[in-house]
Every structure is written in structure tokens, then in C-alpha cells.
Amino acid sequence: MIRFIVRRLLQMVGVVLILSLLVFLWLRSLPGGTVSAMLGERATPERRAALEKALGLDQPIWVQYWEFLKRALTGQFGSSTGVQPGTDAFQVFLTRFPATIELAFFALVIAVALGIPLGYLAARRRGSIFDNLSIVGSLIGIAVPVFFLAFLLKYWFAIKLHWLPVSGRQDPDINATRVTGFFVLDGLLTREYDASWDAIKHLILPSLALATIPFAVIFRITRASVLEVLDEDYVRTAESKGLTNKVIRGRHVLRNALLPVVTTIGLQTGGLLVGAVLTERVFSYAGLGEALAIAFERRDYAVLQVCILMAAVTFVIVNLLVDIAYAVIDPRVRTR
Incomplete structure (x- = not known):
């Protein structure tokens, strides 16, 4: 029974990793993006570039995904901009x-x-x-x-x-x-x-x-x-x-x-x-x-x-x- 549970746990980890990759790629393919949502009407090219650098969005996609995984494991997903603005x-x-x-x-x-x-x-x-x-x-x-x-x-x-x-x-x-x-x-x-x-x-x-x-x-x-x-x-x-x-x-x-x-x-x-x-x-x-x-x-x-x-x-x-x-x-x- 223990071997069965361990095998299922390993499969679960693989499924979660694939799901995290799909969520990561999907959210970055949506129109507007995180930067536009955070800046709103204040979005100038300079501010966009500065915020993209601060968020690491100017890095290669695989680097962004690795950072996303590390933040996800510690519960750091950023602050809400619409549901409860300013709340984690x-x-x-x-x-x-x-x-x-x-x-x-x-x-x-x-x-x-x-x-x-x-x-x-x-x-x-x-x-x-x-x-x-x-x-x-x-x-x-x-x-x-x-x-x-x-x-x-x-x-x-x-x-x-x-x-x-x-x-x-x-x-x-x-x-x-x-x-x-x-x-x-x-x-x-x-x-x-x-x-x-x-x-x-x-x-x-x-x-x-x-x-x-x-x-x-x-x-x-x-x-x-x-x-x-x-x-x-x-x-x-x-x-x-x-x-x-x-x-x-x-x-x-x-x-x-x-x-x-x-x-x-x-x-x-x-x-x-x-x-x-x-x-x-x-x-x-x-x-x-x-x-x-x-x-x-x-x-x-x-x-x-x-x-x-x-x-x-x-x-x-x-x-x-x-x-x-x-x-x-x-x-x-x-x-x-």
C-alpha cells in the first residue's frame, strides 16, 4: 500500500509541474499582460520598461518560469490589482x-x-x-x-x-x-x-x-x-x-x-x-x-x-x- 501511495505521489508532482507550466504560459499569452494591469493609465514606455525589469519579465522565458516556481513554492504570487487591490x-x-x-x-x-x-x-x-x-x-x-x-x-x-x-x-x-x-x-x-x-x-x-x-x-x-x-x-x-x-x-x-x-x-x-x-x-x-x-x-x-x-x-x-x-x-x- 505504501509503494502504491508513493507512486501516486510522484505522478501527482509531475502533473502539478505540467499544470504550473501551462498556467505560466497561458497567463503570459493574455492580452495586456501584468505590466498593463498594474500600471493602468499611467503606462508609459519608460514605466513599462522599469516595471518589466523589476518583475524579471525581461529575462528569458525559462528563467521567468524557474523564478515563478520558486515564488509559487513560497506562496509569493504578487499583490492583487483587482479583486482586493494591494492585498497579497x-x-x-x-x-x-x-x-x-x-x-x-x-x-x-x-x-x-x-x-x-x-x-x-x-x-x-x-x-x-x-x-x-x-x-x-x-x-x-x-x-x-x-x-x-x-x-x-x-x-x-x-x-x-x-x-x-x-x-x-x-x-x-x-x-x-x-x-x-x-x-x-x-x-x-x-x-x-x-x-x-x-x-x-x-x-x-x-x-x-x-x-x-x-x-x-x-x-x-x-x-x-x-x-x-x-x-x-x-x-x-x-x-x-x-x-x-x-x-x-x-x-x-x-x-x-x-x-x-x-x-x-x-x-x-x-x-x-x-x-x-x-x-x-x-x-x-x-x-x-x-x-x-x-x-x-x-x-x-x-x-x-x-x-x-x-x-x-x-x-x-x-x-x-x-x-x-x-x-x-x-x-x-x-x-x-
Whole structure:
């Protein structure tokens, strides 16, 4: 198991290096560039040349990339010019990262809690009305754009019915104590349960909007996987031996059917980070997604590079954890 983890860690390092190179080259190919964003209307040829020399942009590209790597390893990405002008870009990331993780976590919990049970039940009742309705529902979940569903949820439940908050992470009138940056967890740690409940209410609508596509994918993969396992010889053999349904479901069906589902859950985490850009924008939710949207609009290259790079690192780490979980469920994976 240790050799398997070490091998995956080495692969992860290679992937992160390639991603860092792609981010580095992409940001330098954007129109305007860092110098124009920092100088704005004050950009004269003399000032541009001086700033390029100060930033090392007059050096060969491979030298710039090496310096970029060294700064990235120490968290030095420069100062924000658009999202929070004057603030260190890495600090912007640290401030907003918990918000996106909290949102993605709640969305993933909703998707898994609904997708796996409903997928299993639909497979067990193949061809029934429940199965057909579930398939239609999953197709709608994939087809409806996240931002459109977010606007609908916001209009119905926040604006028309006033059941839930319209935007934000927490009511500004609540003087909550900040510990970790995760508002729900902070309220539990400090026993400010009203702050936790208010944060949860602010999470419900964006989490539901963000969870629709992962739910639909997890549901369909679970259903297809369970159907495949139900047709296996060892399941029929277990049934012929007179084993109880509980034993057959737990030991033979679910354990084997969950292998592709675990991989799917890991891959959907990346989709949650992408969908968060639109969802956070609709609900004015102060996370990485909103920061990325603002950074694109205002050409804040420092925030762009740290958010994109760290989001990619997060996605790679999640996939590493998924590989480890896969190896725990199926020991045969460790030898591949």
C-alpha cells in the first residue's frame, strides 16, 4: 500500500509541474499582460520598461518560469490589482478558499446522499415508474445549466417566498467569531449555533444548484454499475445459496458496484470547482469562483495564477485520495 501511495505521489508532482507550466504560459499569452494591469493609465514606455525589469519579465522565458516556481513554492504570487487591490494574492486565496470548500462539500454531500441510494433503488426496480422518472430527472439535472437553475432557486425561494437568504455567506448583522474560515464549523467550535445555522441557510440554495450535475452523474453511474453487478454469476450463486438480501446487497452488490462510483465522485469534485464560478457569482458568495470571475474582468493576473494553480493542486490531491480509497476497496488496483 505504501509503494502504491508513493507512486501516486510522484505522478501527482509531475502533473502539478505540467499544470504550473501551462498556467505560466497561458497567463503570459493574455492580452495586456501584468505590466498593463498594474500600471493602468499611467503606462508609459519608460514605466513599462522599469516595471518589466523589476518583475524579471525581461529575462528569458525559462528563467521567468524557474523564478515563478520558486515564488509559487513560497506562496509569493504578487499583490492583487483587482479583486482586493494591494492585498497579497495568496492571502486572497487563503481567505476565499474555505468558502468554496464549504460550498463544494455541502453540494457533494447532497449529490452523494441522493445519487447513490436513488441509483441503487432504480437499478433494483429496473423498468418501473420510479426507475423511468429517476432517469428523466437525472437527464434534466445534466441538461439544465447551473447558472440558470441558480437564478430559478434564488427567485423562487429567496425573492418570492423569502424562505432563504438571497446572497452572501452569512448575515452581516451576526457578530460571529472567526476561527477556521469555515463559517458552519466556526459556529460549532465557538458554540455560536445561531451563526452556524445562518451559514447553513446561506449554503442551501447554492449547494442545491451546484449539486445537480454531480447528483445526476453519480445516480446514473450507480444505477449502471448496480445493474451490471446484479447480472454477475457470483450474485446469482449467493442467491441460490439462500443468503439474505442484506448480506447479498452489502457484501456482493454494493461493495463491487461502488468501485466506479468512488472514481466518479472524485472526478465530480473538479466539476464542483468549475461550477462554483457561476454559482458563487449568482449568489454573491465570496469564494474562489467569485474571485476568479472578478479577476478575469479586472485582469488581476496575480489572483488568477494563484487561484487556478491552487484549484488544480486541490483537484489533483482529491484524485490521489480517490485512488487510495479505490485501492482500499479493491486491493487488485495496488498492483497496477
